[in-house]
């Protein structure tokens with residue numbers, strides 16, 4: 251199983267969008283893919299049409315119980331599409347990083363995810379981890395568990411300077427965790443017709459050299475719509491340009507296996523001591539640089555509960571859905 255952490259401490263850089271649709275495209279290629287939602291915001295579940303209220307058990311329960319948990323066989327996994335399995339989270343995941351959280355005293359607190367993935371590895375060919383927009387225990391768990399870190403970099407104004415810092419931080423954390431992780435930079439939210447976006451793209455190439463994947467995710471309204479409808483791009487717009495971008499990314503990853511790029515280091519789950527306590531304390535800073543995402547249209551699902559009382563709401567929702575489909 252090849253494990254990719256989609257990570258960037260910058261909020262709204264396209265992590266969840268990348269994680270969800272990359273996983274969906276891999277699954278559509280008949281590759282058994284596990285998507286792990288390691289962000290307490292729980293956006294992966296929403297993006298795949300699973301309302302938070304339906305999720306009883308989350309990855310936090312499995313991490314708390316440890317690798318022996320029965321949850322892995324019963325109650326944790328959802329299968330929103332063929333070959334696509336989601337390990338969702340609930341808001342309880344946020345408590346993990348709080349002072350005195352459930353794993354605060356556990357010596358292996360940054361290896362819990364890695365141990366779980368070791369156990370389920372025979373079932374999957376890929377595991378994609380969606381990380382939260384800050385560095386803390388959850389990101390340590392992801393970087394401990396992964397073979398490569400996929401860093402989506404937004405090609406907007408001011409993005410480049412921030413990007414250098416973001417990539418340097420992730421590299422530093424990976425180094426300190428003694429993990430030889432392949433770092434891959436992925437330009438996202440690229441605006442085809444925008445000179446500034448193109449300019450930043452060139453600058454990203456110049457700055458990050460061959461860590462930049464020769465693929466990019468352009469800005470596509472259909473990706474926002476798909477999130478609103480709670481569907482992966484493979485389902486919502488299977489013939490779209492947006493899907494093509496993710497197919498290109500998947501193709502590149504498949505043809506560039508990580509082993510070839512790994513040089514040294516400790517593989518997931520093999521080290522037994524915890525040399526990272528000082529680093530974790532230092533880096534577990536309060537959340538910075540986060541921003542709220544656009545209000546998700548997934549509210550549609552919440553609203554539909556009230557449809558019986560309000561026929562007007564139903565009409566408006568149908569109209570909205572029609573307008574969005576037409577706009578594709």
Ligand SMILES: Nc1ncnc2c1ncn2[C@@H]1O[C@H](COP(=O)(O)OP(=O)(O)OP(=O)(O)O)[C@@H](O)[C@H]1O
Nearest residue numbers: 261262263264265266267383439468469470474544
């Ligand atoms: N390529 C794209 N085209 C159009 N919209 C996009 C694209 N990528 C992301 N978005 C939109 O931008 C917003 C932020 O994206 P996303 O949630 O994937 O970022 P994130 O890095 O996961 O955010 P957070 O840090 O809050 O977890 C969302 O509304 C999403 O629908």
Ligand SMILES: [Mg+2]
Nearest residue numbers: 265266289293
């Ligand atoms: Mg996200």
